[in-house]
Amino acid sequence: MTSQPQESVPSHVCIIMDGNGRWAKKRLMPRGYGHRQGVETTRRAVEFFAAAGIKHLTLFAFSSENWNRPDEEVTGLMELFMQSLQKYTNELHEKGIRIRFIGNRAMFSEALQQKISETEVITGNNSVMTLNIAANYGGQWDIVNAARALAGQVSEGEITPAQIDEQVFRQELSLGDSPDPDLFIRTGGEHRISNFLLWQLAYAEFYFCDRLWPDFSDSDMRDALTEYTQRQRRYGKTGEQIEAAN
Ligand code: FPP
Numbered sequence: 001m002t003s004q005p006q007e008s009v010p011s012h013v014c015i016i017m018d019g020n021g022r023w024a025k026k027r028l029m030p031r032g033y034g035h036r037q038g039v040e041t042t043r044r045a046v047e048f049f050a051a052a053g054i055k056h057l058t059l060f061a062f063s064s065e066n067w068n069r070p071d072e073e074v075t076g077l078m079e080l081f082m083q084s085l086q087k088y089t090n091e092l093h094e095k096g097i098r099i100r101f102i103g104n105r106a107m108f109s110e111a112l113q114q115k116i117s118e119t120e121v122i123t124g125n126n127s128v129m130t131l132n133i134a135a136n137y138g139g140q141w142d143i144v145n146a147a148r149a150l151a152g153q154v155s156e157g158e159i160t161p162a163q164i165d166e167q168v169f170r171q172e173l174s175l176g177d178s179p180d181p182d183l184f185i186r187t188g189g190e191h192r193i194s195n196f197l198l199w200q201l202a203y204a205e206f207y208f209c210d211r212l213w214p215d216f217s218d219s220d221m222r223d224a225l226t227e228y229t230q231r232q233r234r235y236g237k238t239g240e241q242i243e244a245a246n
Helices: 020-026 031-051 064-068 071-094 110-123 139-155 166-171 218-229 239-245
Strands: 012-016 056-063 097-102 129-137 183-186 205-208
Touching: 020 031, 031 056, 031 071, 031 129, 031 218, 056 064, 056 071, 064 071, 064 129, 071 097, 071 110, 097 110, 129 139, 139 166, 183 218, 205 218
Parallel strands: 012 056, 012 183, 056 129, 097 129, 183 205
Antiparallel strands: none
16 A cells, blocks of 8 residues: 655654663663763754754653652752753753643652743743643643543533543643644654553554664654655545555
């Protein structure tokens, strides 16, 4: 069957940036060294995808489950988030990038929460690309949160249960105001979704890459976009229907 790309550039790309720890271990260095190198790749990725015309980029920086890592690593990651925001917010702002955080930020320190809010305010009106950073995020948390919000609206008499459909539900999710990701990338060789955007990935194309995140190069990013253009997205229709519509 021939494959007909419909949109050559995805409007939303999301990434699980995996492999920092193994990258450091291969060099006999502590895991934090890998995370610091990971920040450099993150910076390149933001630049690359913005230049490629991607309007939404969502990065998984810290999952709800990452609190279970050794204290030293968790503390190091928190410091790294803070330093990265201090170091890169202005640069990203000048490039027209809007930064938003998704996830349960209440578990972060007061100082980090404040920095996050400040960053969101400073960059809030930018329109070149929206960079969503998923931090203390979990897909199941997101869905439960939406269900709780809707249950609250029902109990207040604002809506009836019968009014809850997919459209109403999605508006209560993180990223409810953004298109769903078209392309999901995971580096580091694992073929898992790891409680990332569970609802939002319903029709995403999945691209897995063995490269460890610190080694993920511009050419690897280009390969992911090229592979995307070669996929045929059918949304439940047949290949023949899609080709006839093109
Ligand atoms: C996964 O590698 C990576 C993380 C849990 C942290 C991701 C964080 C960064 C890349 C830092 C930059 C992010 C921002 C937004 C400033 P791993 O530790 O699970 O690697 P492993 O699978 O090799 O152990």
